[in-house]
Amino acid sequence: MSATAETVRQVEEATGKYKYGFVTDIEVDKAPKGLSEDTIRMISAKKEEPEWMLEWRLKAYATWLKMDDPDWAMLNYPPIDYQDIHYYAAPKNADGPKSLDEVDPELLRTYEKLGIPLHEQEMLAGVAVDAVFDSVSVATTFREKLAEVGVIFCPISEAIKNHPDLVKAYIGSVVPQGDNYFTALNSAVFTDGSFVYIPKGVRCPMELSTYFRINEKDTGQFERTLIIAEEGSYVSYLEGCTAPQRDENQLHAAVVELVTMDDAEIKYSTVQNWYPGDENGKGGIYNFVTKRGACRGARSKISWTQVETGSAITWKYPSCILQGEGSVGEFYSVAVTNNAQQADTGTKMIHIGANTKSTIISKGISAGRSNNTYRGLVRMMPGAENARNFTQCDSLLVGDQCGAHTVPYITSRNPSAKVEHEATTSRISEDQMFYCLQRGMTTEDAVSLIVNGFCKEVMKELPMEFAVEAQKLIGISLEGSVG
Amino acid sequence: MPHDVVSFERLAADAASRYADNGWPGSKDEAWRFTNINAIRKTEFSPADTAITGTSSEINFIHFINGVHQPIDNMSFNDGIICQKLTDNAGLSSALAAAIPHGHHVADFALAHASDGLAITIDQVVDNPLQMIFDYSGDGISSHPVVVIKLLPGADLTILEEHKGDGAGLSAPVMLFCVEEGAKLHHARRLIESDQRYHLGLNLVQQKSKSVYSGDMVMAGGDITRSETQVSLMEADAQSYLNAVYLGRDAQMRDVTSRIDHDAPDCQSFQRIHGVLDNQSKAVFQGKVKVERYAQKTDGNQMSRTLILSREAEANTKPELEIYADDVTCSHGATIGELDSDQLFYLMSRGIGCDEARQMLIEAFLMDVVDALDDPKREWLIEPIEHWIKTRVS
Numbered sequence: 001m002s003a004t005a006e007t008v009r010q011v012e013e014a015t016g017k018y019k020y021g022f023v024t025d026i027e028v029d030k031a032p033k034g035l036s037e038d039t040i041r042m043i044s045a046k047k048e049e050p051e052w053m054l055e056w057r058l059k060a061y062a063t064w065l066k067m068d069d070p071d072w073a074m075l076n077y078p079p080i081d082y083q084d085i086h087y088y089a090a091p092k093n094a095d096g097p098k099s100l101d102e103v104d105p106e107l108l109r110t111y112e113k114l115g116i117p118l119h120e121q122e123m124l125a126g127v128a129v130d131a132v133f134d135s136v137s138v139a140t141t142f143r144e145k146l147a148e149v150g151v152i153f154c155p156i157s158e159a160i161k162n163h164p165d166l167v168k169a170y171i172g173s174v175v176p177q178g179d180n181y182f183t184a185l186n187s188a189v190f191t192d193g194s195f196v197y198i199p200k201g202v203r204c205p206m207e208l209s210t211y212f213r214i215n216e217k218d219t220g221q222f223e224r225t226l227i228i229a230e231e232g233s234y235v236s237y238l239e240g241c242t243a244p245q246r247d248e249n250q251l252h253a254a255v256v257e258l259v260t261m262d263d264a265e266i267k268y269s270t271v272q273n274w275y276p277g278d279e280n281g282k283g284g285i286y287n288f289v290t291k292r293g294a295c296r297g298a299r300s301k302i303s304w305t306q307v308e309t310g311s312a313i314t315w316k317y318p319s320c321i322l323q324g325e326g327s328v329g330e331f332y333s334v335a336v337t338n339n340a341q342q343a344d345t346g347t348k349m350i351h352i353g354a355n356t357k358s359t360i361i362s363k364g365i366s367a368g369r370s371n372n373t374y375r376g377l378v379r380m381m382p383g384a385e386n387a388r389n390f391t392q393c394d395s396l397l398v399g400d401q402c403g404a405h406t407v408p409y410i411t412s413r414n415p416s417a418k419v420e421h422e423a424t425t426s427r428i429s430e431d432q433m434f435y436c437l438q439r440g441m442t443t444e445d446a447v448s449l450i451v452n453g454f455c456k457e458v459m460k461e462l463p464m465e466f467a468v469e470a471q472k473l474i475g476i477s478l479e480g481s482v483g
Numbered sequence: 484m485p486h487d488v489v490s491f492e493r494l495a496a497d498a499a500s501r502y503a504d505n506g507w508p509g510s511k512d513e514a515w516r517f518t519n520i521n522a523i524r525k526t527e528f529s530p531a532d533t534a535i536t537g538t539s540s541e542i543n544f545i546h547f548i549n550g551v552h553q554p555i556d557n558m559s560f561n562d563g564i565i566c567q568k569l570t571d572n573a574g575l576s577s578a579l580a581a582a583i584p585h586g587h588h589v590a591d592f593a594l595a596h597a598s599d600g601l602a603i604t605i606d607q608v609v610d611n612p613l614q615m616i617f618d619y620s621g622d623g624i625s626s627h628p629v630v631v632i633k634l635l636p637g638a639d640l641t642i643l644e645e646h647k648g649d650g651a652g653l654s655a656p657v658m659l660f661c662v663e664e665g666a667k668l669h670h671a672r673r674l675i676e677s678d679q680r681y682h683l684g685l686n687l688v689q690q691k692s693k694s695v696y697s698g699d700m701v702m703a704g705g706d707i708t709r710s711e712t713q714v715s716l717m718e719a720d721a722q723s724y725l726n727a728v729y730l731g732r733d734a735q736m737r738d739v740t741s742r743i744d745h746d747a748p749d750c751q752s753f754q755r756i757h758g759v760l761d762n763q764s765k766a767v768f769q770g771k772v773k774v775e776r777y778a779q780k781t782d783g784n785q786m787s788r789t790l791i792l793s794r795e796a797e798a799n800t801k802p803e804l805e806i807y808a809d810d811v812t813c814s815h816g817a818t819i820g821e822l823d824s825d826q827l828f829y830l831m832s833r834g835i836g837c838d839e840a841r842q843m844l845i846e847a848f849l850m851d852v853v854d855a856l857d858d859p860k861r862e863w864l865i866e867p868i869e870h871w872i873k874t875r876v877s
Binding site: 411 | 798801804807810812815819821
């Protein structure tokens with residue numbers, strides 16, 4: 001192939017790369033742009049929320065007004081105009097569909113395009129799905145089956161109405177409203193999200209899944225997820241995200257709170273594939289997310305697995321507060337950045353209880369002109385007797401225009417606690433490439449193979465449904481980065 | 484690199500105006516987040532008197548009292564060492580002005596109050612080490628020695644540096660080492676000031692092509708002691724070694740901060756930091772390695788290990804990598820923990836008492852850093868380590 005033809009092919013491929021970049025044309029109910037107490041009252045009224053919830057939101061708003069945008073991350077972006085965003089957008093006939101038949105067929109087609117097993121596939125996949133479209137949760141599948149064992153899996157807006165005691169007891173207990181700028185904003189304006197309650201001793205019979213989709217122009221998505229696992233229970237939760245291709249940046253500021261009691265376990269997996277912007281860094285999602293889990297009970301476990309390939313900007317630190325004796329926190333992460341993407345991501349492991357253990361495996365891959373930062377904190381409190389932490393963060397550089405950074409903070413106040421941290425930075429070696437190429441692989445296949453090998457430790461932690469998708473995503477994200 | 488000509492007087496005046504604007508760093512300052520210097524901020528220090536008494540006539544020996552060097556006329560040196568006042572060497576005062584990191588609180592404080600400094604040029608291989616002894620005394624007195632040492636191409640020098648003394652004062656030495664093409668600087672520093680003193684030091688190292696800087700430090704004294712080293716690898720094939728041992732007890736604070744800028748290809752940097760913390764002492768090691776886009780084939784390596792001996796001690800580590808070049812090998816490792824119980828058991832099962840076994844293991848952990856050094860550096864650094872271990876109340 002001539003050099004010109006090769007370039008044309010590459011450009012075509014590159015431009016058609018983000019396959020979720022379509023827009024669904026359905027009628028939408030939108031709040032006017034801007035944020036004020038009135039917007040919050042309106043959101044609360046739309047959601048038919050009780051008075052305490054509105055007060056909670058207004059308190060968060062008051063806190064937010066007093067805070068400043070954080071600037072410590074290695075990220076560059078123009079100031080966000082918080083008055084230029086619609087804080088509420090809902091598909092018009094989404095007011096509580098009784099069954100999937102009542103859901104707008106246009107929406108269902110969207111989910112089909114996204115490959116979400118919402119309809120017929122639900123039986124095959126055996127995954128219960130809650131799909132959040134812009135600000136509203138549109139359909140939750142498998143609810144009856146889950147209800148049989150006592151599992152509650154519903155939009156959080158419904159949980160506020162139907163299970164107010166549970167929501168009241170736990171919301172904001174892991175991530176306080178004023179934790180940071182974006183949690184305060186989220187607490188004030190969150191529109192929907194998922195609520196999961198696993199009763200004592202129940203092993204959730206299937207994997208739970210939420211798909212988030214930002215569709216409408218100029219909207220922000222502020223979802224809130226709350227998962228409570230009572231004593232001895234187990235749940236595996238999957239989360240996926242996509243958005244249309246737009247020239248403007250869109251804001252996504254979510255909060256996820258997890259709570260585990262004695263011997264309970266939550267496995268939380270994310271494949272984040274928000275629109276990353278085009279080759280020149282135009283458009284894309286600003287992803288400012290606060291995720292935190294509290295291991296309150298003894299021997300409880302929270303495991304975060306994330307594959308981050310999307311977003312123009314990623315600001316995200318899924319964390320564990322290891323309070324219960326012998327509790328375990330895990331963080332497995334792959335973050336891929338290409339073109340002009342920027343990611344500042346990592347985790348926090350706060351060891352409070354004795355014999356707590358945490359493992360951090362982070363793999364950062366930077367290509368194009370992107371910057372990828374691992375930022376982590378491991379803190380051993382005085383009570384963390386015999387606690388253990390092992391951290392490994394490896395960075396891979398693809399091309400000489402990108403950056404890979406590592407910023408770990410390690411603090412220990414207990415001599416019996418052991419902390420180990422390792423970090424390496426390297427690139428795909430010429431030998432590895434040569435080996436693959438001389439066996440007839442294309443450059444892109446070779447890169448994809450090598451990178452997937454680099455990430456293997458994390459990929460094996462993903463549930464099967466996600467692992468295949470994630471592998472492909474990594475290949476797609478790095479297309480055009482070598483050669 | 485040509486600099487604007489900046490006299491020492493102007494350098495000091497500029498620093499004074501910056502210090503007047505910025506003052507001391509606060510806890511929100513990222514570079515100081517683990518080091519609480521409230522005790523220093525609250526004290527009104529008066530700059531040390533510039534008159535100096537008591538001098539030494541030893542060869543290659545420079546004596547500073549409260550930051551003020553003995554008269555140059557009283558000093559004698561081997562061939563190859565040329566010593567001047569910084570006010571008389573515009574070349575080196577300009578180099579210092581250009582090297583001071585922007586908005587550096589400690590550098591601005593020190594330069595604002597320093598009356599003069601030393602400019603030392605080394606133009607050949609010098610076999611005998613150059614000793615610099617900094618003696619401090621007096622309560623509420625701040626001392627600000629300023630030294631610029633330039634090794635011309637091919638020069639080779641060993642520096643033995645010591646900071647000692649008592650009184651509740653503050654020492655804020657600022658030093659710049661310019662290591663030209665192919666030159667080698669071996670630098671051993673021991674900080675053994677008494678327990679009431681505060682020490683905030685800044686060391687700047689600039690390396691040209693094929694130069695070698697090997698800096699080794701033992702930090703054993705002082706109440707709040709911080710040593711910050713910034714190395715800039717400006718030309719290809721330079722090598723930098725930074726090793727440090729820090730020792731903390733009672734309520735002392737130890738801060739070892741380093742920053743290595745790889746600004747040229749094919750350079751190597753190696754750092755090894757071992758710390759031992761006893762009683763209620765606190766420590767931080769924060770080390771940043773930055774590799775610029777054109778600094779290909781960089782080899783950057785950093786290892787930090789901290790041993791905590793007491794339940795109330797606190798160890799903090801922040802090893803940071805910022806990398807913009809792809810063909811590099813960079814790594815860092817960090818561990819924090821107590822003595823290995825298996826090793827302790829091994830020794831005790833052979834009839835060695837618990838306390839003695841602990842001493843042995845602590846000694847081995849610390850010697851690991853300095854044992855491979857050649858004398859006189861080795862001897863210079865082992866002495867304070869052994870003294871510290873001996874006086875440790877187990």
